[in-house]
Amino acid sequence: MWRFAMHRFSSPLPDVQYADVDDAWNFMRTRRRAYRNSLECLRRAVDDWIRAPPLAFIVDLGDMIDQQCEAQGDSRECLDRVLKIFEPAAAVTPVQHLIGNHELYNFSRAECGALIPNITPWYRSFSPAAGWRVLVLDAYDMNAIENGGSQAVEEGLEFLGRHNPNDLRAPRGSVDVTKGLTGLQQRFVPMGGGIGERQLAWIRSELQDASALSERVVVLSHLPMHPAASTPSALLWNFDEALAEFGKAGQGTVVLVMAGHFHSGGYFWDSELGIHHVTLESPLHADPEDARAHCIVEVWPDRMELLGELDSDAIAWELRPRTRDEALQPYLPLTGVLKGLFNLLSRLFGVAVVPATDRGEAPLWHRSVRFYRVVDLKTRASIAGFYLDPFRSERKRDSGGDFWADVTLSYSALLGLGNTPRRPVAHIVGDLEPRLEKSKPTLLSFKQVRSLFRAMGQAVQELLTNQEVGLMAGTKGLEVDFAAFPPRFLELWAYDPATLRSFGGHFESGDPMPEEMIQGIVSSQAFHSGSRLLDEVSLAKIDLDLHSKEESHDITSSGGKGLTSFSGPFSSGYAAGYFIGLWADVLAADAFEAFQEAEGEPEIQELGLRFREAILAPGGGRAPVDAYRSFRGRSPRVAALLRRLGLSSGRPETKAS
Ligand SMILES: [Zn+2]
Known part of the structure; x- marks a missing residue:
């Protein structure tokens, strides 16, 4: 110190x-x-x-x-x-x-x-x-003020003149040099x-x-x-x-x-x-x-x-912990992360993810696109399929390096063939830099790993539904806060030490991910969590105020992050619904904690199957509160999120990892 x-x-x-x-x-x-x-x-x-x-x-x-x-x-x-x-x-x-x-x-x-x-x-x-x-x-x-520094002042005035239309050479105080300057332009003044x-x-x-x-x-x-x-x-x-x-x-x-x-x-x-x-x-x-x-x-x-x-x-x-992506990335090759993710799906939901071997199994639109089948481990039946299209391309929208998912064909009994319902297909789309050297694997940042897990959490809602009414299958007809819950739940598994180890280690040496790196990732969740949580709560409150009060809103009242930089209620289709992200976090943390409380692997698998049955299968056909209670045996509690963010002590025993 x-x-x-x-x-x-x-x-x-x-x-x-x-x-x-x-x-x-x-x-x-x-x-x-x-x-x-x-x-x-x-x-x-x-x-x-x-x-x-x-x-x-x-x-x-x-x-x-x-x-x-x-x-x-x-x-x-x-x-x-x-x-x-x-x-x-x-x-x-x-x-x-x-x-x-x-x-x-x-x-x-x-x-x-x-x-x-x-x-x-x-x-x-x-x-x-x-x-x-x-x-x-x-x-x-x-600068434009230096006593006796005519050349420096000349340069400063020249710079200022490009941003300030007033007469800056007039004697100090004789002209309003701030006239016409608004917002951040107000900084272009001689002082x-x-x-x-x-x-x-x-x-x-x-x-x-x-x-x-x-x-x-x-x-x-x-x-x-x-x-x-x-x-x-x-x-x-x-x-x-x-x-x-x-x-x-x-x-x-x-x-x-x-x-x-x-x-x-x-x-x-x-x-x-x-x-x-x-x-x-x-x-x-x-x-x-x-x-x-x-x-x-x-x-x-x-x-x-x-x-x-x-x-x-x-x-x-x-101070933000130094978890530098350059050091982390060699432990996060795309193939290793996918292996770990698919292994997790099998562990939790009793399904195997099998790459399509026959190119004719599903139509592909690019040679980098892969198609996978989802096989139920109990019945050995293929129940769904999904595309993975991971690389950046002109034909796609820019998603800032992240992954996103959506449904291609939804589950439907009506649109099936004979007695077989139509099996759902989803797509997971990434924005990864295409590889420049063939010999080097694609390495992800931890942020990309999280977004891949989150996208998969959205995909499984579509893939593991068995809601026979097509218009209620998957995320259809589902309340938006509850729909945001499984993606966040799966994202939490990216912070799970056992999951991190399952990525297979360093892409060259095969060395396991160092323990201190794993601990760094785990503890990063609590970093500055108090301020972030307060920000989210205050933005959610502003959003609700805007949609419920008639009087005008003071845009300067919300601290550094005022309405001027908050587009949530206007552009994302979540008007008066900004709070759903936080609420989904509450559900995700509370659900995840059930797995941490579990005694050993059989109990984790049992819980996972219950999650699939209670939360994922009914889609929009069941009231979320009933769905959650039948998984957890009780209503959701906020305490788990606070523990996760390091804002509350009394962390329950962690046995899952
Ligand atoms: Zn000063």
Whole structure:
């Protein structure tokens, strides 16, 4: 574990913004700024940092002094006063200073470089502890405000001019430079700044190195880099380009972006990339009576904790486990995963999946398409069939690398021949990159394994139904929440250690999947599950509100993930039904837990057959609640899902694996 320190109400020490002036209202007159008090906050912070256990570094995120110093003509004195307070701490711990807009109002670049210790190179990286890298960014690489930096300003204005139609060369304050800017365009204002091409290329190469060395990366920037952790006008001009670089480095490389500048602060968890975007409040707004405006960040292998003076101030951010697909993929060859999946179907539902040997058995539309028969192990009868069409192709829609399934021909007594009902046929379609080298097998990501299992869960609803009324067979006539349950149930088996082992190991060496990798997959289910669950609940609630209340909805009220990025109720055909995903998760987790409680293999098989009989066979011809009760012997309970997500203790005995 290692630590670094910063101001609690701002970033490390972002935006001290000291000036020897009386307290005043901010521009919008929404908050009062205590200019002199911010110096007192810093003094107390430094006192504490000196006494704290060893710190790897201290951060000042920029804006140490306010632009008013320039007007008062005491820029140097103000800066000296702030730096003087840092001195005792700086004598024992490196202080990382970043440049903010207020430094540039007061001084030229060259002056900043000369006056502020160790602020150059303007962007730089260092390693505070083994396995960690910190990138210090220069958010004003491109800017339009630099005192005395005519060439830099020229370039900044040129960039801004492409995005902002107002007269940016007019004297500051004489023209409304925000006129006509809406939404995220509001960031294209002179107080902002951007990252130049050379710095972007440097970020790319730093992150490539970090990724290759499996290092975690903390990014420090004066300007916030995610719209959901900031107000639009405070964002880095080209935050999108920077985020794209973070994305290329892969999940779990950049884990934390700390920014200042936006005084109200903000937070957003980018679950896709695993990045916590933290914008710290400014000490300008600290209560003058309570100067405990600073904090220490403790960094552990699995989490970071922002520790305030009070226990209730503590905030913890989990770090995404490093289950890297590159390391995992060799254990997930398509053929091995299919073998494991078919084995699971046989184990659970008493059916064998047999590849069609006769090419004439079913018509095929492409040479990569396979047809399989489903044989009931008890009666030895072929009861259904399905196609597998796994590779990406022009003739298909793009499904983002995932699998999906649908029914080709549904089960029907009426449409059968003679006394034999029509046997159902389904298709499972994938979006896998076609193989480039014939000698190498197709390797899946774990996400693709999950989506294959989920698609199979949908297919078995069609394949194992025996509902004689064709219009009620399979998923036909079935309530949408209940229809979403078997796919999620089967997906849970992709996290089952025994299933993972059944994939047959490394495609080259045959070595079994390492235990720590299996444990990593199992524990990934609980990762950040609390936030994800809250997101889902709040989106489901918004969806229901939208469809049940007459008054208009405040689109800014739902936190970082507002309606602006939530298309569920409008585009997916699930209007007022967003909650069904969560409810299906409850059913899936509760059903899966029955298998974990089972005593040995015979009981698992018995349960599986009961699942087939009670849940899959009746299709839409039986009330879901009756179907579920006859499988589980009781109504569904929420506790199993909470246990699965690591949000509730008292996990039942796991005997299935
Ligand atoms: Zn600023």
